Amino acid sequence: LFLDYRIWESPLLQAAKENNLPAIRKLLTDRTCDIYQRGAVGETALHVAALYDNVEAAVTLMEAVPELVNERMTSELYEGQTALHIAAMNQNITLVKALLKRGANACTAQATGHFFRHSSQNLLYFGQHVLSFAACVGNEEIVQLLIENGADIRAQDYLGNTVLHILVLQPNKTFACHMYSLILSYDRNKEGPGSLELIANNEGLTPFKLAGVEGNTVMFQYLMQKRKHNLWSFGPLTTVLYDLTEIDSWAEDQSFLELIVSTKKREARQILDLTPVKELVSLKWNMYGRHYFCFLALFYVLYMVCFTMCCVYRPLKPRTGNKTNSRDNTIYVQKMLQESYVTYEDELRLVGELITVIGAVVILILEV
Known part of the structure; x- marks a missing residue:
């Protein structure tokens, strides 16, 4: 409401909202009219025209004032947003083409305002670049137009997330998988070490690992299908080979399995029941985990026996003093320190006590 009120205050912004071309042309020739004036959230007339899908008004403004094409909104909430961001978000292909034709920057323009940050208070997270905006709304034609006009598929936002990371975080997982494949088709190094899929964000997570941490089972299964290779088939039997890169990479600092177990997202636990993670966990348990668990269990039982x-x-x-209270039924009392370690049995107990104390310290260290 405040935004509409401020637009109503400005004749140029109001004309852009209503797609009133005669009024726009008249105001553009009026010397008293500030063509760069901004509204309540730092928007120009071109931003308003793009917001209301008024292509004719937007084209008129761009032809008269080409500098407006790459003007960014200035408020803290929407800082950095350009008309191209808005057009891509609204899936207005005609306006996107008009903006690109007149020099709109599809590569470096970034929406950095608070509205575009990844937080629990925001309803959406589309990244900062125009390409990620178009990918998240699922418009293939706009994505292709942006890439053909210089949009960088490797661009990262303030969290280090690429467009692939951002697609993993989208609620509509089916279209996100389709768009993921489209973006990846433009990656020239998709088979090499410089692959877009191997770019990590600021937390060291690739899109694949992020899918695991977020518990995105749909995206995880889609990515695993891409890594699956059928070796041979014999009737109902099929031998399948899975690429376990990033899943069973012991040399990496962040283990995929450890990330799944330690994440706070309950959905991530479901990935442990999916192929090939389920088979890998079973194999590791039989080869290493079972023996390690049995050893620790035996050690703990012996420790408790020693402690007992x-x-x-x-x-x-035996107590030797006189009883002064009829309700006192104490029979034995603790020996003095000098009397506690005299016999051979006392020395054996001392060894057990030392084992108990040292074991308690070791258990404490392992737990912490």
Whole structure:
């Protein structure tokens, strides 16, 4: 409402909103009219025309004032947003073509305002670049236009996320998978070490690992299907080979399996039941985990036996003093330190006590 009120205050912004071409042309020739005036959130007349899908008004403004094409909004909420961002978001292909034809920057323009940040308070997260905006709304034609006009598919936002990372985070997972494949088809190094899929964000997560952390099972299965190779088939039997890069890479600092287990997203646990992760976890358990678990279990049982025996045979002696209270039924009392370690049995108990203390320290360190 505040935005509409401020637009109503400005004749040029109001004309752009209503697609009133005669009024726009008249105001552009009026010397008293500031053609660069801005509204409540730092928008120009071209931003308003793009917001309301008024292509004719936008073209008239661009032809009269070419500098408006790459003007960015200036408010903290929408800072950096250009008319091309808005046109891509509204899937207005005609306006996108008109903007690109007149020099709109599809490569470096970034929307950095608070509205475009990734947080629980924002309803959407489309990144900062125009390409990620178009990819997230699912318009293939606009995506192709932007890439053909210089949009960088490797561009990263303030979190280090590429357009592939951002697609992983979208709620509409089916179209995100389709758009993921489209973007990847433009990657010239998709088979090499410089592949777009191997670019990590600021947290060290590739799009594949991010899908695991977020519990995006649809995207995970889609990516695994791309890595699957059928070796041979014999009737109902099929031998399948999976590329386990990023899944079973022991040399990496962040293990995929560890990320899934440690993430706070409950949906991520479902990935442990999917092929080939399920088979890999089972294999690792049978080869390594089972023996490690049995060893620790045996160690803990022996430790508890030692602790129990030390408690049972703790140094006590019969009570010799007079009872002053009829309700006092104490029979044994603790020996003095000098009396506690005299016999051979006491020395054996001392060894057990040392084992108990050292074991407690080791368990504490392992737990922390």
